[in-house]
Amino acid sequence: MKNIKLGLGIALIALGFASCKDEKQEKAQKTVDSYVTYVDSVKNVAAADLKENWKTVEAEYDRKSQEAQAALADLKDNSAATEKINASKIKYEEFRNQMATQFAPPAPSPKQQLRDALFGAGKIGDDMNFDWVNAKNIHSVYQQFVHTVEDNKDKYSREDWDEVKLMYEALDSRKNTVEKEGLTSEDNRKIAGLKIKFAPMYTVNRMGAKSEENKEAKK
Known part of the structure; x- marks a missing residue:
């Protein structure tokens, strides 16, 4: 009887660990997806609104980028997530350069x-x-x-x-x-x-x- 209870206890603990692990991976995947979504959504904002709030946009991007990078450690197979992050990173850098040109003051006469x-x-x-x-x-x-x-x-x-x-x-x-x-x-x-x-x-x-x-x- 004791052995049965012990076996059930170990099984429940293992199940708990597996559940926690799954939740961790799910959370990590959501973090990566949130970063990718943010990059895509920023590109759809009107340039005038972006210019007015550019510092906030940059700060939020940096936060989400760091979180997504850290989340890779919690993914068992993070190759796909890494590709998504890298693609969004390139996309954002190109967009940032476009905005820098657009926001630059006009050249003096x-x-x-x-x-x-x-x-x-x-x-x-x-x-x-x-x-x-x-x-x-x-x-x-x-x-x-x-x-x-x-x-x-x-x-x-x-x-x-x-x-x-x-x-x-x-x-x-x-x-x-x-x-x-x-x-x-x-x-x-x-x-x-x-x-x-x-x-x-x-x-x-x-x-x-x-x-x-x-x-x-x-x-």
């Missing part, structure tokens, strides 16, 4: 690129606000401006030179204000030297650019 080169990225926009130029930094602003023009004088078109002149005159206008706000005589002298350097460089190269365009037009 040629005019804005020129302004960024002359003053620094984002310093001068369409409002042409020079309030950030003050007595302490105006000499370095002139330096960057004149040296940038000098480095690119052979590349500028006539339209570029017109933009350069517009920006130069705006900077000069700001200098008139800054002079009353504590501009040192030393910086003023250095700026005067840069202005002397710029004037003939502008005149000669602006004329050269116009001449080149006239030649091209005749062709």
Whole structure:
């Protein structure tokens, strides 16, 4: 009798282990399937909604990806599940790259690129606000401006030179204000030297650019 009870006990324990094992595998498979489903579902979301919630999307993807990878250890034969995970991983990476391109800010216009080169990225926009130029930094602003023009004088078109002149005159206008706000005589002298350097460089190269365009037009 004792042997029968003992045998039944062992059988129940074994059945319990088997049941737990099956549940573990079933849960692992669901975890893998949940990851695959998530990747497929994200691709169907409108780009505008994705852009607004992209950080959340990425965080959820990372969580599900890690869980799916860990679940493979609980599957007796995980070859099929591994293939599914790898396929979804590739699919998501391709999708992520597409979104990165789509979400990227538009390239600045040629005019804005020129302004960024002359003053620094984002310093001068369409409002042409020079309030950030003050007595302490105006000499370095002139330096960057004149040296940038000098480095690119052979590349500028006539339209570029017109933009350069517009920006130069705006900077000069700001200098008139800054002079009353504590501009040192030393910086003023250095700026005067840069202005002397710029004037003939502008005149000669602006004329050269116009001449080149006239030649091209005749062709």
